[in-house]
Amino acid sequence: MAFLLRRLTFYLAAFVAAATINFFLPRLMPGDPIQKMFAGAGSDLSLENLDALKLTFGFIDAPLHEQYLAYLKSVFTGDLGRSIKYFPLPVTELLGRALLWTLGLVGIATLISFTIGTFLGVMAAWRRGTLFDTAVSLIAIFSSSVPAVVGGGSIPKPGEISMAHRGVLFLDELGEFRPDVINALRQPMESGKVTISRAMRTLSFDASFQLLAATNPCPCGNLNHPTRRCTCTTRGVERYRSRLGGPITDRFDMSVGMWSSPTPEQRTGETSVVLRSRVIAAREFAHSHERMGLNRMLAGKELQLHARLRLSAAEFLRDAQAAFGMSGRATDRILRVARSIADLAESEDLDDVHVAEALSMRHEANSSVEQRVTGESKSGTVPDSVPF
Helix, strand or coil, X not given: CHHHHHHHHHHHHHHHHHHHHHHHHHHHCCCCHHHHHCHHHHHHCCHHHHHHHHHHCCCCCCCHHHHHHHHHHHHHCCCCCECCCCCCCEHHHHHHHHHHHHHHHHHHHHHHHHHHHHHXXXXXXXXXXXXXXXXXXXXXXXXXXXXXXXXXCCCCEECHHHHCCCCEEEEECHHHCCHHHHHCCHHHHHHCEEEEECCCXXXXXXXXXXXXXXXXXXXCCCCCCCCCCCCCCHHHHHHHHHCCCHHHHCCCCCCCCCCCCCCCCCCCCCXXXXXXXXXXXXXXXXXXXXXXXXXXXXXXXXXXXXXXXXXXXXXXXXXXXXXHCCCHHHHHHHHHHHHHHHHHCCCCCECHHHHHHHHHCCHHHCCCCCCCCCCCCCCCCCCCCCCC
């Protein structure tokens, strides 16, 4: 009830403000506003007609505050005066003529969009993985707005990121999303909350989610492909990649380049059952060393305490920072990923191979990291399910 009262108060204030601007604007214009509005009448506009028109449009011979109060009284009683364009027809009569047509058009448009959207959604789900499914998905991506993904609206509502709280949010074809939608993800990815400010109130929604995303290297998807030819122009590739600027890619812990998915017979990665058992073992290992939360929550002194970098690993990380110009945020994310890799290998300390494997999955060094150590980490290869 309190919310409804606040909304009504806001709408009333907005209505009065609009009416006030409409009242003062013509009165602040230089010259006689009635003569300017009916300038086409020329010499036919006598003094008697001019006075009658002034009275009709509320320009009465009275102090300004009395004119204003009389104007507000007329507005709130439904007397909106005469139309300037269709003089002398009343404004309320013109609104009444257009109201049914307006409601009819809005209703028909809503019905058509609902029917088409439902049909396309059902067909895309039925023909999943086909060209039709891809086309419908791209249309949905291009029409995605900030309120739909992050939250918002005149009455603030949670978006997709809040719906994915304590879960996984997967954004396919991230490079096709609108730049304002992509940039709106930055603050929730750091704070785990999204704050929506409106005129009458500010709301915060929980948005602690794990973001997985997939995108093509270019609009056609064939850039640097070993067998396919890219048909994109250099400018087209630059424009496509500019949507995923440093501020958003810097917030991804892992960036893995992938080509076409292999057939089930060609896949050599571990099964989900095996991966689950390894993750459980890594969590138990972390708990045994007094780390009850997730590694992604480690920050500041707590991160430095539990990272337990060996001297050679610390030197390796400093060299990587200088070589790739990484930010402090990127360094912390590398340490968290390296800590998880070490947990999978049941290692108390972080050595070169853990930091190198975490660094190799950063976008700054995805394909150019040079291993300084020999051997292979016990954590194994990156699972095929990690996109982006």
